[in-house]
Amino acid sequence: MNEIVNRKIDITTIPGIRKYRNTLQLILLKVLHDIFPHRKVKIEYSINKGCYCNIDSIRITQDDIDKIKRNIQNYIDSDVEIKEIYCTRSKAIKLLREHNIHDIADSLEYVSNKKVLIYELDGFLSVFYSEVAESTGYVDLFDIKPYDPGFIFFYPTRHKPFELPMYTEQNKLASVFGEFNKWNEILGIPDVTSLNKKVQEGSINDIILASEALQDIKLGEISRDISKTQMKFIMIAGPSSSGKTTFANRLRIHLIVHGINAKIISLDDYYINRADMIPDKYGKVDLESIDALDIRAFKENMNELSEKGFTKIPSFDFPTATRRPELIPISLKNDEVLIIEGIHGLNPLMTEGIRDEHIFKIYISALTTINIDNHNRFSTTDTRLIRRITRDYQYRNASASHTLHMWESVRSGEDKYIFPFQEQADVIFNSALLYEHGLLRNIAESILRKVKKDDSAYCESRRLLDILSAFERIDSNAVPPSSIIREFIGGSCFH
The missing domain is CATH 3.30.980.10 (Threonyl-trna Synthetase; Chain A, domain 2)
Structure with missing residues (x-):
């Protein structure tokens, strides 16, 4: 340079x-x-x-x-x-x-x-x-x-500022973006201005229901594909605030339609005790690292379920940052599948030694396809950040300042442990909803305004406020309780 x-x-x-x-x-x-x-x-x-x-x-x-x-x-x-x-x-x-x-x-x-x-x-x-x-x-x-x-x-990246990134084919991701651009055309929403006009015209409820229906179509296709296989384990992975929990539950419902019963577990329960984690040279523990999980216990549990149909899995207590002493029994019949959700679900280390023909991998992220205008896209990262700010404040008693300060660490973990494996998924699911930003604005705006001027996160909070101001506010009445966005704004039937 x-x-x-x-x-x-x-x-x-x-x-x-x-x-x-x-x-x-x-x-x-x-x-x-x-x-x-x-x-x-x-x-x-x-x-x-x-x-x-x-x-x-x-x-x-x-x-x-x-x-x-x-x-x-x-x-x-x-x-x-x-x-x-x-x-x-x-x-x-x-x-x-x-x-x-x-x-x-x-x-x-x-x-x-x-x-x-x-x-x-x-x-x-x-x-x-x-x-x-x-x-x-x-x-x-x-x-x-x-x-x-x-x-x-x-252009260069934060992690390698003096070189250009190596070109990497992401055909599956490109296919999803192309598919959703077609959906945007079907709905007549190429940009934020078009969306705002729908709000002003009073026809936004149709857009909400159509957006949800399009996601249901995709879920139906995924569940149908799974029903045609001998899969036992469905691994769901994706970056923070992608909607993994709601997606897992909706997939479970769709599988029932195909005569398949599914149970859900979270990789979060395989965290090792915080005190046993090895800190880095700065004395910090990397909670985003796959090394924070008990991989051996997970693979042993999955193999026992495959061979015996029964095992006992751990349960992690987040307030104390320790594993609970009692193990939870879980069984898996021949006509049942296990849905496993967690950020490391696509990492090969998690499934090494488990038969490939028993594993179906799904990558989920909020792959935003709506532009503010021709020069300004609404990034996937910003969508997930606003989702997380909204959820953290409402359900985890965390301020916008707290979430903004830890977001860079979250993103670094995603770059290391999640994004490199997204193309290895059997299918990619886009959890973004065309209408969600006007909905999130109702809650996130007041949360972001609480960031004080002397806070180093203030400029970032103002940037997000400026972006949100481009969206007309949308009422949540027409949003179904099974919607992925309900995981962040509240009112989900799965919580």
Whole structure:
């Protein structure tokens, strides 16, 4: 990296990598605007260690890629100033419309903020929900690879700030994003503005019920596939706040329809005593690590269930951080399956020595597919974070500040122990719901406002508040008690 990057942006931090990424994306958008004028450019979702983008009605060629990269590099080398235009919301909307950036202008019609910060690069305007650097010379590492019909934009990560991530095929994940984009089209909700219009028109209940029905269709397909096999163990894994508990219970109900009885256990009960965990060099215990689980006991239990149909499993007491002395008996008949949910469910270490033909693996995450506008996607991570803030406050007596401060540790654990195994799943389930952000706003907004200005989590809380303000509030009356979102807002029939 050049000196100015090292001096001005620390991309090993979450705010730093956001600033770096936003700056690169602003340069990219400016370059695409110049090369493909009057074409809609959309920054979509994270895939294959990068960010997928597409240009309306154009299939990107290698010649296009080469030209885009040259022009981006020219901006970086020239260190062009990025100007800030801080103005009233009404003036921002007018200015954006004058520049034919109607999608961002439309989204700003719904936000409650009185002031808006617009970034200008060489006459091109855009809005971001976190910082952009002062000039184009603050960044230098990037790459672009074609990904039909668009391309993937790569930049460094927090964990490896001086190199670009290795391209990794994630075909199953890409298939899920493609499937849900089609669902969005079916529902007529390509972006937040479209969703907000449904709320104002009074037709949001149809969107809620249709979203739930689409997830039920997917659950039906998964349960049907399981019914055609000799599976004994269904491993459900996913990052924090994906809705694993509710998904496991809904899957159990769907399996009943196919004549299969299922029992549910959690890998959390295989935690070893906190006092027996080995701390790192800083004296901290990594609760996200697979080493925090008693893997040997788990495999012994599963093999006993396979061979004898009976075993005794542990039970963990979280308030005391110790395993309860009594073991819980559990049986498994020939026509029954065991659903096992936990963040490490897809890790091969958990199932090593258990017959592969007895294991069905499911990866679940809130793979958000709705954009705020063409330049700003609502990230999967932010969706899960807002879910967690809401749940932690209501059910775990934890403040937004507490959740925000520990979130970086949670994400680091996900990068190490969960995401590397997602493509090994037999199926990927998207737990995101199109309507959930307007619903979460009702609860999360007041929780986030309690973060004080002198708290280091304050800026992050304001960023999340700004994003949530783009969504019209949605009433929860039409949300069924079996919905995954009920796990976070309350009223679930499974709790």
